[in-house]
Amino acid sequence: MEDTPMHEAETHKDIEVAPALIAVHPTQDSVAVSVGSDLRVFDLRGGSELSLLDDSSGQFHKDSIRAIHYGANGKLFVSAGDDKLVKIWCTESWHCIYTVSSEKRVSAVALSNDGLYVCFADKFGVVWVVDLEGFDGNQALVNKKAGPILAHYCSIITSLEFSPDGRFIVSADRDFKIRVTVFPKKPLDGAHEIQSFCLGHTEFVSCLAFVSSSDYPQGFLVSGSGDSTVRLWNVSSGSLLHTCEVDVQAGLLESNGRGEESNSAVTDLCTIPDGTMIAVAIQSLQGVVLLTCDLSARTLSVAKVVSIMGETFIPTSLRASTSAGLLWVVAGVSNLPGFDRPSFVRVRVISGFRKSNFYSSEKEPTLLEDNEIPGGDKLIQKLQGSVAVDEKVLQAAAEAVKVAMSNLLVKKQYTAEKREFRKRMRNDRKTKQ
Template sequence: MEDTAVEEAEVSGAAELAPALVAAHPLGRSVAVAVGPELRVFDLKAGSVVSLSDDSGGGSHSDAIRAISFSANGVLFASAGDDKLVKVWRTDSWCCIQTITSEKRVSTVAISNDGMYITFADKFGLIWLVTVGQSGGGQESTDNNSVSIFGHYCSIITSMKFSPDGLFIVTADRDFKIRVTLFPKKPLRGAHEIQSFCLGHTEFVSCIAFTCLSEGSSFLLSGGGDSTVRLWDYINGCLLDTCQVRDKAGELLEPNETEDNNLAIADICPTNDGSLVAVAIQSFNGIMLLACDLVAKKLSFLKVITMEKCYIPISLASSFSAGLLWTVMGASNMPNQAGSQLLTRLHIIPHFKNGILASSDHVPTVLVDSEVPHGEKLLLALQGSLDIAKQDEVLASMQAALKVSMHKMLVKKHYSEERREHRKRGRNDKKIKK
């Protein structure tokens, strides 16, 4: 029965739904949204749409972008996805300076703190590393330029981050594991030393993020399919606290929307000082705020910011300098969706850095469209155009699809022997012998 259900979902294409992503420049200079193969960037300083260019010699994204990330200082930006391309952009010119080709589809990407290396994970669970700019001269990087440094073999990597001090690279997977690996001084030779494992999630780990005390010590936050947000001493692999969000979210949902697989954590985003954590939850039309006491090492429910019924945030990003929390809803590869209809919807929450949201007498609000920085110009650039009369209909359809998309993408699939052999024969990611 389970094999049949999975195979039917696969044939219908629902499992290939590609959620939209949002990323904010750490200094508040720009914001990027990815939906399908489209990368949309808006310059917040100049108040204008960014025109992307490419000097890498590689092609443009031709399939769904699955990961985007700014470097720690905001100088570089990386995008990667189902077309097996990893593209590296300079954010001063928004010119692509390097294109790396992966043998398999890419699930996540990260940039080392010093900006010297790009790491990306493929669908087989291998983590690859490339030196930034090594291709040079306008030549496209090939898979020969990337080096496999370690892996969670046969387990899809769902999230990857460098620690704030740059000493560790942390990877999470759909088999409930979080691995903390020492990032070596010569990473091209491989990353062989495991610092710790953070074990405790009972379903897939969907997202991880670092949060820091003012004196510099850092902790790891994680969210998963078990509807929990967890706080870790990642260096020692110790679970410090767990916040179960299912009950709180369930109070605000209809009874038929509270199944476990509909309340997975979609994304988490802490404030710069670590005192607050914003949480996006599958099926939940709003953001849940958690108080994070890094001294007492405790997570606790604080309040909920609700949004309209048809809006379910699936990706979060914070611009610390401006104190804005960016949220996005959107997806590509939806049934009957043309390339020109790649719709996303943005909502922005202000005061995400100065403690106002943590005040017990403050009622958090979402900026209305007229209050959004640069207003209609920004919204048109990042959301895409759509007939207002059709907007509710499209968002409702998208909402229904997004409720099950994460579960279908991240829960390990089980296939019959016949189906497994059929999939092997149809693989298109086999390495071509030269």
């Protein structure tokens, strides 16, 4: 009987659903969506779909994409995932200029603010760096290899972010830790100086972002977690400045059916362009929670909950551009078992985030209709293929993403006997035997 839970867990691993992801160009020149191994990009300037060119390996991604990210200046775009490939794209031509092979599945990516380095993290807890020196925007990179820069001890890294001033690279993992590392002048030699640890979350850390302003250009870190909180940090000291229990403050706490309150994980967050607002996606919420950050008081508070009604729409990813005042939200999943349509994407956009009008009662965040979204029907057709998705599929997808996230990031507890059994069944031990 002791063996059964392990075999069940292994069965779940064979069918891994992956959430749909979205990324937006810093000045909203384009928007990218991934679902499964499919990467779709739409040109918002020209109002047309974009074709991707990849000569590096003869094909695009072969397995689920787990991270997509634009560089700070928008010239580069990175995609990576379960096929252990990290692809670096030039956004002028959307040509893959380089493909890096990772030793393990990739879980997070980040680009340095100066565009000279791509960092990616794997599920074994190692962060790697690729030097982009010599990239001129036209020719593909050659003879570039990834080197290890830092590591979390055998813990899945869930998020990577560079600080606004470029001094630090921040990494988060499923063991509740946030590590702030000084980004060295020669990253390929390794990053050996740890600035601080931000400790306080009681469940896995799922996402990171920085909030900053002209008065606070160095910025403060915000993190989301499986403990249903968003926390504000001083990265230089690692000090916890404020904790916002988003499910409680937004009135989202529910009963789990056993007379106990059950909280929901924060799945994603991003900074709204004015630098003092944060959009938060929560595992069971049909909408987005908007937080305001008072940088002088070092506090977070819930400003509004923007509900997305009319369909089961639980966001899996969200991003904002730095110029247009729009929040792009996506819900979707790949490899959904038991349905004729195992992969789908739904894109929604919320407007009204310009700093000048957010605090005006006349200009509040508004959910746009499909025909009001930049790019209109052409964008919808390119990024999601179709608008209509059966309600049962939407509900099943939301539950599947929740279960998959729990299986991946919630550490399982085993008895001493079961731990010994699992050790004996490890592949390296099998080989020796």
